[in-house]
Amino acid sequence: MAILEAPPPEKSRGRGGRAVRTVGELLITAGLVVLLFVVYELYVTDLFSAEKQASATAGLDQDWAQGRELHSDLIDGKAFAKLYIPSFGADYHFTIQEGTDAAALEVGPGHYKGTALPGEPGNFAVAGHRVGKGSPFNDLDLLSSCDAIVVETQSDFFVYRVLPHSDELANWATGKGKQPQCAKVSTLRTDAPGGGPYGQTVGREVVSPDQGDVVAPVPHQPADALPAAQQVALLTLTTCHPQFSDKQRLIVHAVLTNQFPKTPGATYAQLLQAIGGA
Template sequence: MRTVGEIFITLGLVVLLFVVYELYITNWMSAKLQREANADLDSQWSNERELHTDPIDGKAFARIYIPSFGADWSFTIQQGVDAAALEVGPGHYKSTAMPGEPGNFGVAGHRVGKGAPFNDLDLLASCDAVVIETADSFYVYRVLPMQDEVAGWAQNQGSDPRCADVAPLQDTQGAYDQTFGRVIVTPDRGDAVSPVPYKANETMPESDLAALMTLTTCHPQFSDRERMIIHTVLTNQYAKEQGANYADLLREIGEA
């Protein structure tokens, strides 16, 4: 019994050390990498010759902001979703659209450890803003209606000023009949970031594609059994004026 007890104590210590490493040490390491990525991105954007270069694998090319998570919540977005890229912050699925383009701009991020940028994605509600900053523009996306909100959208949330440019895609595009603000799927549903979500084989002219951004993360918290998918739609694009910053944009879109 004494030996068994010692084994359990040892296993408990190992588990405790793993939790400390996963929740604290990896967060600290990722925070350092994120600071470096932010500095590199500022340097890149200050060099006009580099404003329109294609993203480099593993390097930051944009920033993501979620106003409802606080005015100081922001992360760089790296090109790619491999382990090294996601250790720095959210990563762009390279096969998906770029910010502002028709189709689906797909972004993945950790929910626990390694900075946990997408820890609170489950708190996002329909019409909440998600802002993407590139070298020359701010793109404002808003969370699409949830499945249980679609039927009464116009009479309920649709009257909210923040929802002025948000409507169920099912009303206008039958191909998007599975695209809602929040969807929980199994890990094999890589088609969540297809141009038309969940329909990898859907073909339509680019002019008919909605301009979407899809955020993906593990679900539930502390597990990778499923994936949480947040679908948003582009509502505004603002060219970055000289001296303009994110705080100015928040006042412009009524999120300050």
């Protein structure tokens, strides 16, 4: 009976093979770490923020029900208004906190301290995350000119509408500007050189992170460019751009078109009927 010989051992691949294997293992580990981080940012932080947002909303509702005045005495990190965007669906609503630090933005959109309050002349500016932590401004790039953005305070509903986009300016009066929802939306341009103080203000723009003048009382102008009495009442929303990156900022500018004092029992649904939906 023949005896089968054991196969010869494989030749060692040497240091090069071990190095390749080690690098491969490190890459797999790094990939898993990145995947876990993405899951955490996209889903886990959303859950945490949803809880904080619900708590902030409940606290704000309680303050309003008890008649506590919040409009003129804002407290860092405390909710003072609500934000609705009808074109994002009836269930889209967030409380707005005072401040734009990390803690405030984990709860929801945050008001840039020192900018105008809702309905006031100047620029009521609000920041929000685009990905993770509730993602309140994830779809900000989908807003079209004249889309409504509603801010609710203790006493009023303020309706802002997105300004014309840069490619709509030239034909605004004879084009989209003739649509019913755009009746109170203009380009804000004058016959002055460069279009006047608001000559650089459009409904949507992408800027670098250091371009803080987008939230100035008159966007892209010095703070004293116009006296307060001559300033338009604007709303500015800011978020990171593109998605999953903070290299730039996506900016949406809107102008105040309506103010509805709240009556007992007034609801957001009733407001939508009054303004004809989005």
